[in-house]
Amino acid sequence: METLHELLVRRHSIRRYTDEAVSAEDVKTIMEAALLAPSSKSARPWQFVLVDDKADLARLSECKAAGARPIAACSLAVAVCASPAKSDMYLEDMAIAAAYMQLQATALGLGACWIQVRGRFAADGEDAENIVRDVLGIPDDMVVECIVTIGHPDENRRPVDTAKLLWEKVHVEKWHNPGDEAN
Template sequence: MLHELLLKRHSIRRYTDSPVDPESVRKVLEAALLAPTSKNKRPWQFVVVENRETLDRLASCKDFGTKPIATAAFAVVVVVDSSQSDCFVEDSSIAAAYMQLQATDLGLGACWIQVRNRFTADGTPAEDIVRETLGIPEMLTVECIVTVGHPDEERRPVDPEKLLWEKVHIESWKAVE
């Protein structure tokens, strides 16, 4: 059930070293390609990386928050053409979220690694490092990297009682006191 899947989904940042079967890799990518986009422009592209050396280079695109890449069985780099759609951030984000959900449904773990608007300590854009590593043309935006693998950590499903219902306003805006 979708609701159970949503409760179960968590960012999984550590993976075992067992590979992910090709059919599951394909399903994760199928989820991305099934994602809705504004005006059905489908401005995204996806680069699948399994090569360990390449993954290690991708992990150096910023100083923090790339640990999941180190043990991922594979990663999907989400690339988008901002000249094709003014909703490029939304379009690419939905595809990334779909991949995470599909991975969870397959019993895999996944994590979103932000690339756009992230920099190394010396100010180098993470996007430049990812583009250079993979030969992605300059004019394309790198939104994020979705890491996937067999989970090597346990996360409990979210307790629905702990959801932030105060964020929900009924009929009109209610200021939080």
């Protein structure tokens, strides 16, 4: 059985998908992963909107000027939203849930990609969040952090080369600047 570390090394953003649908069982497992995500004070401020309607996916893929094309091709898109009124840590909580979904999808042999929505804009300048809220009927007071695209991979990506990890970003005991060890 694949270890968590092996999964992390294998995981990549997958942006190309076949037409095969994600099974109901896999959808349930992925959403269970989202609902298992930890949240500050266990407030669980998130809400998830699952979309497989092709016309809606196409509209969502236009929500920002660049970087949202995988939405049009995926079998399932999950909009990750939260109410700021439910927790002051809603951004962190949404991010963790989205990451859990991506990891669970990868573990199931599926591909997934995080598509940023909050803070992004369509080609005509419209706020991407407004577009997503409009397409999916999400209330105005909900923040839409991202859309996680999921599907059967139609691309192969090599596992991460762990020799290239940025160990210089890891500081032991105290902050070290580059070249410190030469002093």
